[in-house]
Ligand SMILES: NC(=O)c1ccc[n+]([C@@H]2O[C@H](COP(=O)([O-])OP(=O)(O)OC[C@H]3O[C@@H](n4cnc5c(N)ncnc54)[C@H](O)[C@@H]3O)[C@@H](O)[C@H]2O)c1
């Protein structure tokens with residue numbers, strides 16, 4: 001594969017380098033990276049969650065205590081239900097009590113919940129301080145840690161309050177994926193495979209050819225997997241940092257996927273809903289003659305291989321379509337659907353009819 005041995009990517013905005021993504025198989029190089037960011041004069045607050053902290057917090061703390069002024073930690077209870085302003089308040093209190101000032105940094109050690117919440121806290125504390133992402137789920141390594149979208153949920157509204165705030169560094173150690181529950185790994189694969197489908201056929205085919213090694217989380221293969229995905233996410237966020245247009249192609253699978261996720265009351269993981277949404281969207285592509293039946297079947301088999309849910313039950317098609325129409329991806333009453341005109345290339349389509357959506361849902365509803 002063309003990107004086989006790379007271990008660093010630089011993310012640019014307006015042609016200026018903004019932050020590095022470092023890809024490794026250990027935490028050894030972390031203190032070196034912090035020193036390069038000038039951390040010896042800073043206090044660092046590690047924000048983690050109640051599942052990740054017992055496994056990795058002490059190791060990180062002792063590794064970085066020699067390269068900064070002081071380290072403290074704040075552990076939040078794990079789970080999406082804690083990604084809210086009450087939890088942010090707790091982090092603010094910790095920062096104030098420990099006298100954190102403008103030049104100090106936060107470190108997000110965890111999955112997307114910790115990353116989004118810690119990033120939002122950093123964006124707003126003292127009108128914005130620096131933060132570093134150490135993503136520990138596959139989903140956060142390939143998706144949420146890159147792009148600078150931060151935020152929290154508000155009541156039942158997901159990601160309702162937030163800010164764009166770029167990290168100073170993303171330090172990704174893929175060996176942490178070993179301790180991730182398999183279901184969460186499979187969840188991340190939903191987004192990983194989507195990246196190949198929307199932008200890179202070669203990467204997509206590489207995933208299919210290496211699936212046996214990927215599923216056992218071989219660190220070297222995982223690093224290549226995350227690297228390939230990061231290349232794609234980086235390209236999209238560089239072209240469209242505030243999600244005006246191109247970034248929307250990342251929403252492939254999300255149009256119907258989000259509706260299913262909401263109606264199932266979040267009982268199916270996000271990446272799995274995206275995979276189901278992608279399968280439905282591929283059915284539309286097949287019916288329009290854009291992809292072949294074999295290509296759809298190959299995708300379906302890959303979902304099965306990674307033990308993703310293959311269908312949803314207990315919902316009516318018209319409910320899903322109605323929920324799709326309520327989604328924020330609407331523009332002036334028209335649904336912005338993301339389709340593929342071939343494997344490896346997505347585009348925005350505003351002509352998908354209700355009838356097509358109904359047929360597509362037959363692929364995933366029993
Ligand atoms: N900012 C963005 O651009 C963006 C993009 C996609 C998703 N998100 C957000 O990301 C969140 C989901 O992130 P997620 O899927 O990483 O979920 P998560 O952060 O809830 O992590 C999933 C579970 O795995 C545990 N865990 C994490 N790393 C582990 C490890 N190495 N070993 C053992 N257990 C581990 C966590 O404690 C948690 O229980 C959502 O809130 C979503 O809105 C944000």
Ligand SMILES: [Zn+2]
Nearest residue numbers: 191254270274
């Ligand atoms: Zn997603």
